[in-house]
Amino acid sequence: PSQNCCSKNIAFKKVFGGEITIDRVAQAIAAFERTLLTGNSPFDRFIAGDQNAISESAKRGWQLFQGKARCITCHEFNRSNPFFTDNKYHNIGVAMNKEGFAELAKKAEQLAKQGRLDKRKLDELALDPAFSELGRFLVTFNPKDIGAFKTPTLRNVELTAPYMHDGSEATLMDVIEFYNRGGNANPNLSGEMRPLNLTDQEKQDLVEFLKALTGEFPKDFPENK
Ligand code: HEC
Numbered sequence: 001p002s003q004n005c006c007s008k009n010i011a012f013k014k015v016f017g018g019e020i021t022i023d024r025v026a027q028a029i030a031a032f033e034r035t036l037l038t039g040n041s042p043f044d045r046f047i048a049g050d051q052n053a054i055s056e057s058a059k060r061g062w063q064l065f066q067g068k069a070r071c072i073t074c075h076e077f078n079r080s081n082p083f084f085t086d087n088k089y090h091n092i093g094v095a096m097n098k099e100g101f102a103e104l105a106k107k108a109e110q111l112a113k114q115g116r117l118d119k120r121k122l123d124e125l126a127l128d129p130a131f132s133e134l135g136r137f138l139v140t141f142n143p144k145d146i147g148a149f150k151t152p153t154l155r156n157v158e159l160t161a162p163y164m165h166d167g168s169e170a171t172l173m174d175v176i177e178f179y180n181r182g183g184n185a186n187p188n189l190s191g192e193m194r195p196l197n198l199t200d201q202e203k204q205d206l207v208e209f210l211k212a213l214t215g216e217f218p219k220d221f222p223e224n225k
Contacts, residue, residue: 041155043212044082054212061209064202069179071206073192074151084154084213089136092193093184094164095147098133102186108134109143117141133166146188158211172210176203 013020015028043062045053054062065071075084095101108131111117122138125131131138136145149165163169169178178184180203183193198206 039215041213041215043209044215046212055208057205057208058212059209060202061205061207061212064198064206065209068202069196069198069206070192070194071179074190075154076151085151087150089145089148089150090190090192091135091145091147091186091188092149092179093147093186093189094149094166094168095133095135096184096186097166097168098130100130101133101147104130105134105146105187108137108146112137112141112143135165144188147186148188148190154210155213156215158214172207173203176206 018024042053042058046059046062065075074086074088074090076086077084098104108117111121125134125138134146136148136150137143139145157163158172161171163172163175169175176198179193180196180198182195183189
């Protein structure tokens with residue numbers, strides 16, 4: 001994980017040609033958010049009725065996504081919400097990658113129970129990268145929210161490696177392997193997480209499906225300039 005942090009750091013300097021400033025971070029986030037708003041992916045054309053828009057493998061992946069692999073329980077998709085997120089917070093175990101997380105979680109839970117967390121303490125803690133791993137808990141102080149993060153959209157996910165809030169999964173196949181083993185065990189793990197027993201073919205089909213979610217980009221898109 002720390003390697004991810006620093007290689008990203010270097011990539012940032014390459015793109016912006018200098019130090020990281022708030023303005024440049026805002027620019028980077030704006031560019032990223034625009035990628036989330038692109039449409040007309042092969043999957044969108046498939047859903048609209050074009051049977052040839054995606055591969056057979058991606059079609060099987062879509063079935064798995066809604067069935068055996070259970071992705072759709074959190075990465076919600078329907079006509080009124082086509083964004084592949086329920087906009088809710090879940091603990092799938094990513095934060096457990098961090099050394100000392102268990103002790104940190106225990107400490108946070110104690111502080112919460114003693115009523116010793118307030119807005120000021122929170123602002124202080126939120127600046128500590130270790131504490132930010134506590135996720136949604138830092139907003140609600142509810143121990144159930146320790147390590148819970150908001151379900152991200154999956155549109156254009158092919159273009160935004162590495163994955164998860166801490167960049168701990170390098171490729172989409174790594175993400176699928178993570179889900180296949182049921183996430184990372186921890187006391188607050190979502191009840192929706194469980195081993196999936198996917199075959200190699202099924203894993204590949206899910207990756208193909210995720211790649212079918214890459215949309216079209218306008219010609220004046222900043223990265224193309
Ligand atoms: C229990 C809810 C839940 C289920 C089930 C679930 N996800 Fe997720 N997914 C999340 C959350 C929450 C995150 C963000 C976690 C983080 O950053 O710590 C996430 C992150 C991801 C990411 C990384 C996105 C990025 O931009 O970094 C991918 C890809 C993904 N999920 C795909 C899937 C697939 C495929 C399945 C089914 C095999 C699945 N998810 C099942 C909740 C879920």
